[in-house]
Amino acid sequence: MGGGRGGQKRGRTQRKHFKQNKENVWKKNKSSSDNPSSTSATADATNNNHSPWDDFATQNVAFEDYYKGQEIVSVEEWEKFLSVLHKPLPAAFRINSSGQFFEDIRSQLENDFMKNLEMEVNDNGEVDAIRPLPWYPHNLAWHSNYSRMQLRKNQTLAKFHEFLKQANEIGNITRQEAVSMVPPLFLDVRPEHFILDMCAAPGSKTFQLLEMIHQSTESGLLPAGMVVANDVDVQRCNLLIHQTKRMCSANLIVTNHEAQHFPSCVNKSISDNVKTGSGEDVGMSQLLFDRVLCDVPCSGDGTLRKAPDIWRKWNIGLGNGVHRLQVEIAMRGIALLKVGGRMVYSTCSMNPVENEAVVAEILRRCGGSVELLDVSTELPQLVRRPGLKKWKVRDRGIWLASYKDLPKYRRFAIFPSMFPSGRTCEIEMTETDNPQEDFGASGNASEVEIQTDLENRVQNDTIIDSEQSENLVTSGSAVDAEVSCLPLERCMRIVPHDQNTGAFFIAVIQKVSCLPAVFNKNSNQNGQSTYPENKVEKNLSENIVEDTSGVETNVSEDLNHQQSVLNEGDLHIDSLDKQSVLDEGGVIEEDNEAQGAELLEGGENGHEKKREGNRRLQSQGKWRGVDPVVIFQDEATINGIRDFYGINESFPFYDHLVTRNSDVQRVKRIYYISKSVQDVLKLNIQVGQRLKITSVGLKIFERQTSKEGSSSPCLYRISSEGLPLLLPYITKQILCASLADFRHLLQYKSIKFSDFVDAKFGEDASNLMLGCCVIVLAKGSQAAADPIKVDASTIAIGCWKGKTNISVMVSSIDCEELLERLSVRLGSTKDSSIQEVRPSDMDTEAKETPIDDARNLEVEAVEKAVVN
Structure with a gap:
């Protein structure tokens, strides 16, 4: 990853950062319970008859008044709705369906954990400590009736909790909120699809999309599709890379852009050849997507059960403040979508201003070019409610039924698109209107200014509510809201008390034709402006560019306004130290070139970055601080690797290997990319590197760093991530081991040739060339020969053949997990005739094993961990 933190070693995450757990806001605060006047506790916090969670049940009068007024749920179920919101969210996770052991893990859950825990009953009296989610296909998603904290503290569930932690670190499962799993399921993903995840961090949905394109792909082959995962925040991109690295996919590109300004990549010369039918196929002409996941930044009040600190932070301005950004991101997603493609718009908010209002504005702007799909028959066991057709807007303590009710001085903060009809009033703006009141002194709605404005709004709401609450609530219920004529009932609302989940909103949109040739981003279906003209727009540097769908749209390369409220979606990291998840191997920037690099949002020209001391000058790409992706074309190295491992000629090498270092003598890691990613990278180079790529491809080879490694005929070892892809094509440096010897390697990490149970295997191992090798577990009665x-x-597994021994090059956590999988699949009872190897018999001389590489693997295992 480009971008440095001066003086800090790059490329691997330091352990200490993972010890900084996020503050658990559900956890009982001793001081608050001792102090009856504490604002974080309820009045009866000391009542022993109450659940421990009741001590932290907070109230927000503005929240309750707002959602009562919006009639999110009926009056009869309001109390049930509110009570569930005050309970902690049960844990949920998903099995990696493309993983090698996914069937074993599913069987272990169904036949082991479910039966062993069937008598366990939680505080709510619910049985079935764990159960599969009925609406998720093939029993691949599971629900626990316990929160994460309860899992950690319950001794009966200790084994299950350890299983979850280890399987999550390895990548066999992904911990994810149940409702967060829903949007990708409605994308109808196939292996050949090009998919864009516009606001991807923290990466659980991206991981899910990668699973879908890999699931039905044969071993040793890659799907024809790919996923581009984008996020605006550099640190959240790091978290995204951590999550997706466990998937080990060569079909992923991670980018760092504002979603509403995601670049168009169009090669007009190729497009002209395609249109005229002249010339040969010279590659991709433009980057369009078959599927777009638009999980936009939102107020996040659907995650109250997981992040109860939102209770005290919530105010009306949060939803109103991100509405315009949500519309812009969604419209950009539509523009990047192929005709016939599908986009899912989703939020973890209950606010209709962020949900139905945005979908309605999309339909108005696109006219008949898009269709809101009715997917009520899909996933029939998923309990969902139809979208709202009427709602109101509230601003500074006042309920507004239509835009004409809005005071003129607030028309720079509240837009017609927030209302069901989307119509503007005919009253003209006067020169006395002051946009600075709503957009800050600079005239640009920066993140800080928006946040300040939101804080001012909640203070004003508090003052108004305290003085006029009774009148406002009465007037709010008496206001007749507009009713939309659009089919918004096709949207989906998931509310917490229907299935014991969080809240979510999903809308499925299909692009049926190209967008209008002349397209005004601020116009509704009647040609009226939904966003009033103001001085803020005049401050933007606007350029007309041809959209990839043949649409001319106004886009600004400037940061006209930041995403003021990030959609934490699957993981809220408000209080997480941004340094806690640093760059790692998946970011693919060389360690020795990264120190002192300075990460900025974008640089227009290539430049040379000076390094301290004897450090060489590092050639940069368009994006300052981010090294360009370089196609690795050193034939000598490639041929050396191919000959050493006997890699079959049918495995495509050339133009599929990339690095971030143009100096072949300094390349530490080589990454493999699929044909689809290769096409995108070539197009990106042709159009001037418009995509700011922070991570790409699958790490397949890594240079040896130990003293012994430098004496090997091949300086590059096969990485654990790349081994499954290469395995079907390797003909040299590969041996087949018995179950006993394979287990011993996993247990003791290093074994002398003479100490193997199978003497023939030990002899064959001693005849291998010095360096990396692959040990395969024999099947049944298969012999080593x-x-x-x-x-x-x-x-x-990947191993190292030393002078006297074989040592595994797999992290300890991977060894433990593989031993567990073998025990589940093959049984843990060992043959009494098998000679047991003791650790004292092992060769542990540092000179005989690549200790440096083993330690690096240990650190990499820590890098993949997300602290729970």
């Missing part, structure tokens, strides 16, 4: 046949069920 038999030809090795690889399929999807083949289990293999």
Whole structure:
């Protein structure tokens, strides 16, 4: 990843950062319980008859008044709705369906944990400590009736909790809120699809999309599709890379852009050749997507059960403040969508201003070019409610039924698109209107200024509510809201008390034709401006560019306003130290070039960055602080790797290997990319590197750093991530081991040739060339001398052949997980005739094993962990 933190070593995450757990706001605060006047506790906090969670049940009068007025749920179920919101969210997770052991893990959950925990009953009297989510296909998503904190504290659930932690670190499962799993399911993803995840961090949905394109792909092959995962925040991109690295996919690109300004990549010369039918196929002409996931930044009040600190932070201005940004992001997603493609718009908010109002504005702007799909028959066991057709807008303590009720001085903060009709009033703006009141002194709605304005609004709301609350609530219920004529009932609302989940909103939109040739981003279906002209727009540097769908749109390369409220979605990291998740291997920037790099949002020209001391000058790409992706074309190195491992000629190498260092002598890591990613990278180079790429591809080779490694005929070892992809094509430096010897390697990490149970295997191992090798677990009665046949069920690990021993090059956590999988699949009872190898028999001389690489693997295991 480009971008440095001066003087700090890059490329691997330091352990200390993962010890800084996020503050658990559900956890009982001793001082608050001792102090009856504490504002964080209820009046009866000391009542022993109450659940421990009641001590932290907070209230927000503005929240309750607002959602009562919006009639989110009926009056009869309001109390049930509110009571569920005050309970902690049950834990949920998803099995990685493309993983090698996903069937074993599912069977272990169904036949082991479910039965062992069937007598466990939680505080709510619910049985079934764990159960599969009925609406998720093939029992691949699971629900626990316990929150994360309860899982940690319950001794009966200790084994299950350890299983969750280890499987999550390895990538066999992903912890994810249940409702957050829903949007990707409605995208109808196929392996050949090009998919854009516009606001991807923290990455759980991106991981889910990668699973979908890899799920039905044969071993050793890559899907024809790909995923571009984008996020505006650099630090959240790091978190995104951490999450998706566990997937080990060569079909992923991570980018760092404002979603509403995601670049168009169009090569007009190729487009002209395609249109005229002349010339040969010279590659991709433009970057368009078959599927777009538009999970936009929102107020996040649907995650109150997971992040109860939102109770005290919530105010009306949060939803109103992000509405315009949400519309812009969604419209950009539509512009990047292929005709016939599908986009899912979603939020973890209950606010209709962020949900139905945005969808309605999309339909108005696009006219008949898009269709809001009715997906009520899909996932029939998922309990969902139809979208609202009427709602009101509230601003500074006043309920507004239509835009004409809005005071003129507030028309720079409240837009017609927030209302069901989307119509503007005919009253003209006067020169006395002051936009600075709503957009800050600079005239640009910066993140700080927006946040300040939101704070002012909540203070004003508090004052008004305290003085006129009774009148306002009465007037709010008496206001007749507009009713939309659009089919917004096709949207989906998921409310917490229907399925014991969080809240979510989903709308599925299909693009049926190109957008209008002349398109005004601020116009509704009647040609009226939904966003009043103001001085803020005049401050933007606007350029007319041709959209990839043949649409001319106004886009600004400037940061006209920041995303003031980030959609934490699957993981709220408000209080997480941004330094806690640093760059790692997946960011693919070389360690020794990254120190002192300075990360900025964008640089227009390539430049040379000076390094301290004897550090060489590092050539940069368009994006300052981010090294360009370089196609690795050093034939000598490539041929050396191919010959050493005997890699079959059918495996495509050339133009599929990339690095971030143009100096082949200094390349530490080599990454593999799929054909689809290759096409996007080539197009990006042709159009002037418009995409700011922070991570790409799958780490497949890594340079040896140990003393012994430098004496190997091949300086590059196969990485654990890349082994499954290469395994079917390797013909040299590969051996088949018995179950006993394979287990011993995993247990003791290093074994002398003479200490292997199978003497023939030890002899064959001693005859391998010095360096990296692959050990495959024998199947059934397969002998070491038999030809090795690889399929999807083949289990293999990367090892190092030293002068006297074989050492595993797999992290301890991976070894433990693999041993657990073997025990579940093959049984843990060992043959009494097998000679047991003791640690004292092992060769542990540092000179004989690549200790440096082993330690690096240990650190990499820590990098993949997300502290729970």
